[in-house]
Amino acid sequence: MQDDDSVETDIPMTIEDNYLTKLESLFEVPVYDVSQVEKERLLVEVLATLHQHHVENCESYQRLASTWKTDNIQLSDIPFVAVRLFKLLALKSVPESKVLKCLTSSGTSGQVPAKIFLDAITSRWQSKVLVRILQQFLGKQRLPMLIIDSPGNHQSGSRVNARFAGIQGLAMFGRDHTYALNNDMTVDWEAVEAFCRKYENDNVLVFGFTFMVWHYFIAAIKSANRTVRLPNAHLFHSGGWKKLQSQSVDNHTFKAGVLNLTGIPKVTNFYGMAEQVGTVFMECEHGFLHAPSTADVVFRDCYDFSELNVGQTGLIQVLSALPYSYPGFSILTEDLGTLHGVDDCQCGRKGKYFTVESRLPKVELRGCSDTAAAAS
Amino acid sequence: MSQQSPVQFQLSASSTFSELAELSPLTVGSSEVLGFLKKLSEKLLRSPEFKPFPEIIALGFWLRDSQVRIWLDMLAKESEGAIIKPVGCVVHYTPNNVDSMFMYSWVCSLLVGNNNIVRLGSADSQAKSLLLEVLTSLFKQAEFSAIAQRNMFIQFDKQSSLNKDLALFADARMLWGGDESVRAIREFSTKPRCRDISFADRYSATIIDVDDNEPALLDKTAQLLWHDTKAHNQLACSSPRVIYWMGSETSLLAFSQRLNAIAQKSDSSEQRKTGQSRCNEHLVVAQLLQMQGIAGRSLINERVCVLSMPSVSAEAMAQHSGDGLFYAVKINSVEALRSQLPDSVQTLTYWGVAKDQLLKLLAEPSIQGVDRCVSLGKALSFTPEWDGYRLFTLLTRHINLD
Numbered sequence: 195m196q197d198d199d200s201v202e203t204d205i206p207m208t209i210e211d212n213y214l215t216k217l218e219s220l221f222e223v224p225v226y227d228v229s230q231v232e233k234e235r236l237l238v239e240v241l242a243t244l245h246q247h248h249v250e251n252c253e254s255y256q257r258l259a260s261t262w263k264t265d266n267i268q269l270s271d272i273p274f275v276a277v278r279l280f281k282l283l284a285l286k287s288v289p290e291s292k293v294l295k296c297l298t299s300s301g302t303s304g305q306v307p308a309k310i311f312l313d314a315i316t317s318r319w320q321s322k323v324l325v326r327i328l329q330q331f332l333g334k335q336r337l338p339m340l341i342i343d344s345p346g347n348h349q350s351g352s353r354v355n356a357r358f359a360g361i362q363g364l365a366m367f368g369r370d371h372t373y374a375l376n377n378d379m380t381v382d383w384e385a386v387e388a389f390c391r392k393y394e395n396d397n398v399l400v401f402g403f404t405f406m407v408w409h410y411f412i413a414a415i416k417s418a419n420r421t422v423r424l425p426n427a428h429l430f431h432s433g434g435w436k437k438l439q440s441q442s443v444d445n446h447t448f449k450a451g452v453l454n455l456t457g458i459p460k461v462t463n464f465y466g467m468a469e470q471v472g473t474v475f476m477e478c479e480h481g482f483l484h485a486p487s488t489a490d491v492v493f494r495d496c497y498d499f500s501e502l503n504v505g506q507t508g509l510i511q512v513l514s515a516l517p518y519s520y521p522g523f524s525i526l527t528e529d530l531g532t533l534h535g536v537d538d539c540q541c542g543r544k545g546k547y548f549t550v551e552s553r554l555p556k557v558e559l560r561g562c563s564d565t566a567a568a569a570s
Numbered sequence: 571m572s573q574q575s576p577v578q579f580q581l582s583a584s585s586t587f588s589e590l591a592e593l594s595p596l597t598v599g600s601s602e603v604l605g606f607l608k609k610l611s612e613k614l615l616r617s618p619e620f621k622p623f624p625e626i627i628a629l630g631f632w633l634r635d636s637q638v639r640i641w642l643d644m645l646a647k648e649s650e651g652a653i654i655k656p657v658g659c660v661v662h663y664t665p666n667n668v669d670s671m672f673m674y675s676w677v678c679s680l681l682v683g684n685n686n687i688v689r690l691g692s693a694d695s696q697a698k699s700l701l702l703e704v705l706t707s708l709f710k711q712a713e714f715s716a717i718a719q720r721n722m723f724i725q726f727d728k729q730s731s732l733n734k735d736l737a738l739f740a741d742a743r744m745l746w747g748g749d750e751s752v753r754a755i756r757e758f759s760t761k762p763r764c765r766d767i768s769f770a771d772r773y774s775a776t777i778i779d780v781d782d783n784e785p786a787l788l789d790k791t792a793q794l795l796w797h798d799t800k801a802h803n804q805l806a807c808s809s810p811r812v813i814y815w816m817g818s819e820t821s822l823l824a825f826s827q828r829l830n831a832i833a834q835k836s837d838s839s840e841q842r843k844t845g846q847s848r849c850n851e852h853l854v855v856a857q858l859l860q861m862q863g864i865a866g867r868s869l870i871n872e873r874v875c876v877l878s879m880p881s882v883s884a885e886a887m888a889q890h891s892g893d894g895l896f897y898a899v900k901i902n903s904v905e906a907l908r909s910q911l912p913d914s915v916q917t918l919t920y921w922g923v924a925k926d927q928l929l930k931l932l933a934e935p936s937i938q939g940v941d942r943c944v945s946l947g948k949a950l951s952f953t954p955e956w957d958g959y960r961l962f963t964l965l966t967r968h969i970n971l972d
Contacts, residue, residue: 257860257861257862258857258860258861275857276850276857279858279861282854282858283858283861283862285861496846497842497848498849498872499853509850526853554846554847554850555847556847
């Protein structure tokens with residue numbers, strides 16, 4: 195390879211360079227317009243490089259995964275880390291000095307929060323990729339934005355609450371950010387009404403977490419007997435259906451309720467998690483979630499983790515090209531979902547499309563220790 | 571019991587603790603009690619409604635008349651030359667993980683004549699309700715009125731002040747439920763001479779030496795181990811959680827696969843459904859311990875999870891979540907267990923290992939654990955000598971005459 199003129203090219207490429215080069219070329223690929231086969235080929239290369247990086251730079255990951263095979267593999271051969279480990283351990287693959295912020299998410303209520311360490315590389319790419327994905331739905335223009343949340347303080351020092359990070363991520367697409375809720379989670383009617391008046395005839399962006407949108411906004415509008423009119427709005431929401439399932443609110447009910455009480459005609463759900471910020475799975479016009487070029491999903495049998503086929507329901511493994519500062523590029527979630535097809539969704543998007551059904555039910559086994567008597 | 575009823579369930583011909591405690595106890599092995607136990611055993615073994623509950627059938631068999639008489643003979647021999655009497659009123663705090671445990675605890679005390687107050691765990695199960703129904707019907711019969719007056723089954727809120735009252739009536743307490751429960755219950759002061767028989771958090775292990783060239787034997791071994799494990803989702807203290815394997819890695823792998831197949835087959839379709847999250851729970855434990863450098867590789871994670879590790883640590887045991895999870899440690903000789911049996915080990919089951927070697931090992935003064943050593947398949951068989959205690963002796967007073 196070396197010709198006489200080159201003097202510098204024999205400096206070996208670092209893993210970081212190698213990773214970034216591969217990630218750049220993956221990023222060049224259209225978000226939804228590349229076939230599954232071609233996408234897997236590119237994605238697996240990035241993921242194998244990430245694996246090597248984490249083995250070399252994260253001792254915990256190295257103990258777990260150093261024997262994992264990464265040559266000549268398919269996407270579904272890539273092993274996974276159980277999502278709960280990010281709650282149980284502080285996993286990072288860059289030196290402390292490179293950590294910019296730590297994202298914390300409580301996940302299920304009352305549990306230990308997950309701790310996700312972000313460096314400059316990972317947080318920059320999270321933003322880049324998120325922008326790229328959302329632009330497919332929103333265009334490039336910044337729209338007036340109504341946030342169905344409270345403006346309260348979600349950040350202390352370099353620790354960032356995942357809820358706030360989610361809002362921040364979406365806020366990049368908006369202007370004139372208006373919070374619809376007060377800090378006590380009641381609706382700030384004055385702010386909402388002013389926003390609706392001001393942008394009556396404009397396209398606007400509305401964002402909130404699924405449960406909060408339903409519980410603190412839609413239900414509150416209903417019980418207050420008020421009307422909110424946002425006929426040109428597009429609502430994006432995420433965060434899971436777990437809390438709404440007990441109220442029998444599914445995607446369909448949700449959309450109908452939103453339209454009925456706010457007039458918002460376009461509602462887009464997306465699936466994502468604090469452990470893989472940036473790679474979101476957006477819902478299409480036909481109600482299916484789609485994997486972007488930089489990420490993918492594999493569905494696994496709950497009883498032995500074998501890969502499932504189209505039409506089957508199982509645990510969702512999420513794979514993302516972005517996690518460099520922490521070993522979270524392949525995570526087994528505790529969500530149950532169904533793979534509906536590959537490359538052939540009616541919406542025209544390529545790759546895998548799926549739905550998320552529920553959380554893996556938590557079975558409490560009875561330990562012997564709760565005999566009795568809390569001394570009072 | 572006058573407060574705004576913290577009591578969810580109560581069965582007794584006495585209405586208060588004091589009414590019950592003031593009655594003089596029956597005698598050791600009284601004819602009333604023998605008659606009662608005989609009737610109880612017959613009911614449990616013969617009523618078709620108990621067929622689907624192997625733990626109830628096992629209980630019925632356990633307290634069959636011939637067995638009860640053997641225990642009484644044993645006790646008589648042990649206390650030759652002394653008079654044995656009940657201690658008085660025994661309070662039982664029974665565990666939640668094993669539905670029928672309250673019965674074993676109670677029967678041991680009833681047989682030696684004590685009055686009993688049995689505080690039931692908060693968990694409800696069909697087996698438990700069925701057992702309480704049987705007791706309710708027997709307590710109504712005139713011939714058992716003396717027993718109905720002297721015994722009470724009660725379920726009340728954990729926080730209730732009844733705990734405090736209850737402590738005052740106890741001449742002995744059977745405290746099941748692990749370290750924390752035992753500590754909490756002991757906060758309530760008792761009579762100065764009250765005897766506490768406490769059952770702490772403990773785990774059990776098995777040592778297996780089997781020739782993997784004999785598939786039938788491997789199969790039998792896996793069957794027996796699964797028998798000791800499946801009931802109570804491996805959460806009974808005596809169910810083995812650790813396998814000490816005398817053999818090669820290959821033979822351990824073959825055994826793990828056999829065990830998995832047997833376990834899979836033993837599940838009903840309903841049981842399979844409720845086990846949906848098991849594999850993930852085991853994955854979390856396995857990966858956590860692997861990341862911490864405590865565990866090695868996972869030999870299988872399907873219906874059972876077999877996780878190899880160089881030795882067992884308290885950290886590993888603290889993460890054990892039951893439901894078919896085995897920590898496998900390879901050893902070359904029985905001797906290797908010398909450093910692996912801390913006082914938190916309750917039962918050591920064995921298979922293919924010479925008894926004299928085990929005897930030699932367990933006699934070592936440095937080994938603080940192991941209060942039961944039984945062959946594989948018998949881990950769950952309750953005996954009145956349990957967890958290092960001789961229950962009949964502890965629940966009686968021995969009066970010496972010179």
